[in-house]
Amino acid sequence: MRKEITNKDVRNFLANNIVPIIFIVLCAVCIPIAGYSGEYLVDQIITRIVRNSFLVLSLLIPIMAGMGLNFGMTLGAMAGQIGLIFVTSWNVVSIPGLLLAAIIATPIAILLGWFCGKMLNMAKGREMITSYMISFFMNGVYQLIVLYGMGAVIPIHSNQVILPRGYGVRNTVDLLNVRKSIDNFWSIRIFADENGTGGLTIPVLTFILIAILCVIIIWFRKTKIGQDMRAVGQDMEVAREAGIKVERTRILAIIISTVFAAYGMIIYLSNMGTLNTYNSHSQIGMFSIAALLVGGASVSRASIKNVFLGIILFHLMFILTPQAGRNLIGQAQIGEFFRVFVSYGVITLSLVLYEIRTRREKAESAKTLAIGQKEAEA
Amino acid sequence: MDKAMELIRSFGLPRLIITLFLLALFIIAPFAGINVGASLTDVLGRFGQNAIMVLAMVPMIHSGCGLNFGLPLGIISGLLGATLAIETGIQGPISFFLAILYSTPFALIFGWGYGKLLNRVKGSEMMIATYVGFSSVAFMSIMWLILPYHSPTMVWGYTGQGLRTTISTEGFYYHILRDSLNLRIGSFSISFGEIIFFAVFAFIIWAFLHTKTGTAMTAVGSNPVFARASGINIDKQRTLSVIMSTWLGALGILCYQQGYGFVQLYQGPMYMAMPAVSAILIGGASVNKANITNVIIGTILYQGIVSMTPSVMNSLIHTDMSEVLRIIVSNGMILYALTRKSGASR
Numbered sequence: 001m002r003k004e005i006t007n008k009d010v011r012n013f014l015a016n017n018i019v020p021i022i023f024i025v026l027c028a029v030c031i032p033i034a035g036y037s038g039e040y041l042v043d044q045i046i047t048r049i050v051r052n053s054f055l056v057l058s059l060l061i062p063i064m065a066g067m068g069l070n071f072g073m074t075l076g077a078m079a080g081q082i083g084l085i086f087v088t089s090w091n092v093v094s095i096p097g098l099l100l101a102a103i104i105a106t107p108i109a110i111l112l113g114w115f116c117g118k119m120l121n122m123a124k125g126r127e128m129i130t131s132y133m134i135s136f137f138m139n140g141v142y143q144l145i146v147l148y149g150m151g152a153v154i155p156i157h158s159n160q161v162i163l164p165r166g167y168g169v170r171n172t173v174d175l176l177n178v179r180k181s182i183d184n185f186w187s188i189r190i191f192a193d194e195n196g197t198g199g200l201t202i203p204v205l206t207f208i209l210i211a212i213l214c215v216i217i218i219w220f221r222k223t224k225i226g227q228d229m230r231a232v233g234q235d236m237e238v239a240r241e242a243g244i245k246v247e248r249t250r251i252l253a254i255i256i257s258t259v260f261a262a263y264g265m266i267i268y269l270s271n272m273g274t275l276n277t278y279n280s281h282s283q284i285g286m287f288s289i290a291a292l293l294v295g296g297a298s299v300s301r302a303s304i305k306n307v308f309l310g311i312i313l314f315h316l317m318f319i320l321t322p323q324a325g326r327n328l329i330g331q332a333q334i335g336e337f338f339r340v341f342v343s344y345g346v347i348t349l350s351l352v353l354y355e356i357r358t359r360r361e362k363a364e365s366a367k368t369l370a371i372g373q374k375e376a377e378a
Numbered sequence: 379m380d381k382a383m384e385l386i387r388s389f390g391l392p393r394l395i396i397t398l399f400l401l402a403l404f405i406i407a408p409f410a411g412i413n414v415g416a417s418l419t420d421v422l423g424r425f426g427q428n429a430i431m432v433l434a435m436v437p438m439i440h441s442g443c444g445l446n447f448g449l450p451l452g453i454i455s456g457l458l459g460a461t462l463a464i465e466t467g468i469q470g471p472i473s474f475f476l477a478i479l480y481s482t483p484f485a486l487i488f489g490w491g492y493g494k495l496l497n498r499v500k501g502s503e504m505m506i507a508t509y510v511g512f513s514s515v516a517f518m519s520i521m522w523l524i525l526p527y528h529s530p531t532m533v534w535g536y537t538g539q540g541l542r543t544t545i546s547t548e549g550f551y552y553h554i555l556r557d558s559l560n561l562r563i564g565s566f567s568i569s570f571g572e573i574i575f576f577a578v579f580a581f582i583i584w585a586f587l588h589t590k591t592g593t594a595m596t597a598v599g600s601n602p603v604f605a606r607a608s609g610i611n612i613d614k615q616r617t618l619s620v621i622m623s624t625w626l627g628a629l630g631i632l633c634y635q636q637g638y639g640f641v642q643l644y645q646g647p648m649y650m651a652m653p654a655v656s657a658i659l660i661g662g663a664s665v666n667k668a669n670i671t672n673v674i675i676g677t678i679l680y681q682g683i684v685s686m687t688p689s690v691m692n693s694l695i696h697t698d699m700s701e702v703l704r705i706i707v708s709n710g711m712i713l714y715a716l717t718r719k720s721g722a723s724r
Binding site: 119122123125126128129130132133134136137139140141143144147148329331333334337338340341343344345347348351352355356359 | 447495498499500501502504505506508509510512513516517519520523524644652697699702703705706709710712713716717718
């Protein structure tokens with residue numbers, strides 16, 4: 001009897017954590033094949049955590065409000081990029097530049113978040129596909145503004161930003177002015193040898209920012225509005241009867257997520273140092289969501305632990321596969337296709353597993369209800 | 379006035395705007411120095427190329443599986459058929475039939491698996507379909523590199539390994555339908571080959587939807603509880619519809635290739651579902667209702683805008699904003715359909 005229970009427990013644990021387990025195995029296989037040094041890998045992972053965690057954390061609040069994975073975070077990323085484009089063209093350098101970019105991005109992100117929230121309220125029950133299509137749609141609007149509006153209607157005159165034809169932003173914008181300014185503001189070096197080379201660089205200020213956001217999210221869950229969001233996420237109708245303004249709460253969740261995503265994008269791009277004007281935002285949407293799911297989150301449940309585990313595992317895979325592909329088959333291209341496949345595959349797998357689990361739970365609760373009824377009748 | 383409003387409502391405001399916009403484009407075109415005959419030829423050609431992929435949306439919408447964002451899976455079956463047909467080296471019209479023949483088993487197997495999967499995730503088919511499409515395209519990108527193809531027209535010249543990103547269908551089935559039964563009047567030409575090819579399949583789907591199985595399928599989509607009560611096997615009907623959609627997707631891409639002239643591999647099929655989805659929605663379909671008329675009207679309107687906007691805009695304001703406009707119009711249309719109250723029941 002006892003053994004049966006443990007078997008079932010093991011199976012449940014496997015079923016609930018299958019995605020992280022697959023990734024741990026995958027990384028464990030790839031590490032020796034790729035042949036990178038441990039120091040290099042740790043250094044890379046620290047860089048990725050610094051870059052991505054703010055973005056991935058921005059996904060948590062809509063999940064809490066029962067709105068699933070917010071593919072509309074791309075909208076926030078667009079707002080952040082617009083802020084950075086302005087700052088670069090005005091030549092505002094270093095941390096003031098990033099702050100100014102954040103100030104410009106905030107109202108844009110709020111507006112976009114409000115639009116996205118409104119739309120999602122019109123499509124309850126299929127928020128994810130709708131937020132996904134919103135990100136596609138707004139990508140068109142973004143291109144219209146950035147490729148045709150900027151320089152022509154919106155006054156931007158910097159040669160570094162605007163295409164030679166006089167309007168439209170260049171394909172890649174160099175963010176030299178703000179590059180790594182948060183990271184280098186206060187960074188410490190550990191494990192360095194006597195010459196001061198090698199070792200690991202820890203950007204303390206960025207980590208403090210990320211920690212602050214984590215604290216904010218934990219605190220937010222306990223506030224009135226956070227509780228409301230959780231109630232809405234549990235059951236919209238019950239929440240409505242309890243006097244919670246469901247629509248307003250949902251819009252607020254998306255607005256907060258979009259604004260955080262905008263800040264996250266500014267941190268991400270300042271670490272990268274270059275802006276891919278027409279690609280960065282859509283790429284980051286997919287990678288952030290995949291990373292969160294790799295960390296063991298599901299459509300309805302995600303924690304800060306999932307965020308960090310996910311970033312470490314997902315990006316470890318990202319660093320390893322091209323090299324592993326080159327060493328194994330002699331083609332780095334295969335590794336690159338493989339990681340694209342894994343990113344999409346992970347999202348697919350998590351979504352499917354989540355749906356199957358929800359249905360099973362529903363069926364089980366219906367069964368217990370039926371048994372209870374039968375007993376009551378007897 | 380009320381009657382006019384009612385008419386507009388039934389026609390749908392976005393559809394009305396798009397129709398008027400297309401009409402305006404055709405009216406402006408001669409003044410912008412554009413040959414209307416050639417433009418019409420272009421629109422009809424694009425119609426023949428794309429219509430079957432749009433038709434592939436119909437069975438799944440009927441059975442209540444929603445919009446087939448997983449069309450890339452069907453397209454991949456088509457690509458497998460196309461590459462296998464070219465690999466045989468047999469040239470001429472036969473290669474087109476070979477491609478259809480070879481792609482069929484893949485489409486049936488993929489469609490069957492895809493249908494089984496969608497049966498387990500009822501209620502969020504569309505999101506999962508999107509990612510099934512993406513993952514299969516990404517997976518096949520790896521496969522195109524390592525599958526043992528040898529035909530020199532397809533394999534990279536310098537390594538002799540892995541398929542090219544685009545393969546010409548020249549010599550195989552290039553313009554096989556486009557150039558058959560072609561009627562030419564001045565600069566305007568119409569290819570009855572493509573249109574008849576589409577009409578045949580459209581008719582088959584129409585007739586199928588009126589058979590006993592077809593009616594059962596529609597019942598599953600419009601009222602699953604009623605369908606179950608009348609003894610219809612819901613999962614079986616849904617799987618059947620997904621297989622049909624996948625096979626039509628395979629056929630659609632082959633039809634597209636013969637007109638376009640190239641087989642696009644790797645990331646090529648990634649976003650090909652979006653134009654088809656948005657075309658059928660422009661044609662008046664909704665998330666759970668579609669018919670053949672929607673397919674025809676939608677494809678003509680969508681392709682009309684896609685082909686007319688760049689030429690008219692270029693000659694008027696010397697900037698090509700058409701790609702951006704296309705993104706906004708087509709995704710806006712999908713968004714409109716997703717947020718409409720009538721579809722909110724599902």
